[in-house]
Amino acid sequence: MKKLAFAIGASLLSLGIASGSVAAEERFITIGTGGQTGVYYVVGQSICKLVNRGAAEHNIKCTAPSTGGSIANINAIKEGSMDMGVAQSDWQYHGYNGTSKFEETGPFEDLRAVFSVHPEPFTVVARDDAGIASFDELKGKRVNIGNPGSGQRGTMEVIMEAKGWSLGDFLLASELKSAEQSAALGDNKVDAIIFTVGHPNGSIQEATTTTEAHLVPVEGAEIDTLVSENPYYSKATIPGGMYKGSDEDTNTFGVRATFVSSAAVDEEVVYEVVKAVFDNFDRFKGLHPAFANLKEEEMISAGLSAPLHDGAARYYKERGWLK
Numbered sequence: 368m369k370k371l372a373f374a375i376g377a378s379l380l381s382l383g384i385a386s387g388s389v390a391a392e393e394r395f396i397t398i399g400t401g402g403q404t405g406v407y408y409v410v411g412q413s414i415c416k417l418v419n420r421g422a423a424e425h426n427i428k429c430t431a432p433s434t435g436g437s438i439a440n441i442n443a444i445k446e447g448s449m450d451m452g453v454a455q456s457d458w459q460y461h462g463y464n465g466t467s468k469f470e471e472t473g474p475f476e477d478l479r480a481v482f483s484v485h486p487e488p489f490t491v492v493a494r495d496d497a498g499i500a501s502f503d504e505l506k507g508k509r510v511n512i513g514n515p516g517s518g519q520r521g522t523m524e525v526i527m528e529a530k531g532w533s534l535g536d537f538l539l540a541s542e543l544k545s546a547e548q549s550a551a552l553g554d555n556k557v558d559a560i561i562f563t564v565g566h567p568n569g570s571i572q573e574a575t576t577t578t579e580a581h582l583v584p585v586e587g588a589e590i591d592t593l594v595s596e597n598p599y600y601s602k603a604t605i606p607g608g609m610y611k612g613s614d615e616d617t618n619t620f621g622v623r624a625t626f627v628s629s630a631a632v633d634e635e636v637v638y639e640v641v642k643a644v645f646d647n648f649d650r651f652k653g654l655h656p657a658f659a660n661l662k663e664e665e666m667i668s669a670g671l672s673a674p675l676h677d678g679a680a681r682y683y684k685e686r687g688w689l690k
């Protein structure tokens with residue numbers, strides 16, 4: 368009799384444990400990335416890989432589909448169809464403040480910074496046979512200015528406005544997505560492509576190996592003004608020798624890739640995501656060559672203009688990185 372009572376007790380106990388872990392309800396999160404051949408896609412996939420490894424403890428399941436890029440991600444987070452996403456530092460700034468492309472929709476006050484990732488130089492690649500040695504020589508040429516919703520399309524429009532250019536200044540202004548444009552350059556459908564992207568990456572490698580092509584510098588008075596007047600831009604250099612056809616350094620300007628979320632996303636969820644990345648930081652850095660030089664101290668402040676998400680701040684305080 369005693370034995371039976373013990374057995375029942377034990378099975379009740381194990382039931383209790385089982386129902387306890389079921390009660391720690393499964394949560395699914397989605398991270399907005401970019402085109403499949405870009406670095407944002409690897410950022411999202413890498414974060415999810417690290418989060419999903421810990422699912423037994425926190426029960427968070429993470430997916431990171433390809434998307435249209437920065438601006439599309441911020442809009443999706445605002446609508447609540449995505450929980451987190453990668454976005455250029457310039458579009459994080461404008462999203463939060465309701466400026467530039469976000470003027471019509473207004474400030475997204477709940478936008479939250481989580482951390483920044485790799486630097487992203489504004490990158491222009493031209494076919495060698497197109498006669499484009501400087502950014503201004505894009506005028507009159509067939510240029511892929513990028514899909515609406517992408518960070519590079521937005522930033523390209525900012526440069527065009529600074530220079531007083533319109534779409535009519537190009538022979539063709541195509542709107543191919545980042546994953547399609549390297550092939551279009553190789554097939555001679557366009558003379559030049561643009562991509563705000565971390566280096567080195569497979570997409571620019573494809574563009575510079577499938578045809579004779581080179582990186583084009585983006586500099587001059589308008590760029591100097593953009594960089595000196597806006598905290599989210601800085602001068603950038605793509606090292607010579609990184610890509611075929613570009614042995615010298617290429618001067619341009621750039622932004623940072625940043626990871627953002629919304630105040631509407633649970634503190635605990637953001638905490639667990641941040642913890643998955645920084646508790647496994649060496650592993651994370653090994654997942655793409657553009658992550659090789661990442662430093663924790665820089666990632667919690669550089670390029671961030673929206674307030675830090677509470678879940679991120681909690682982890683940074685725990686590590687002693689924030690007061």
Ligand code: GLU
Nearest residue numbers: 401405406407436437518
């Ligand atoms: N910076 C690009 C964008 O905001 C995406 C870069 C990438 O896919 O790595 O759309």
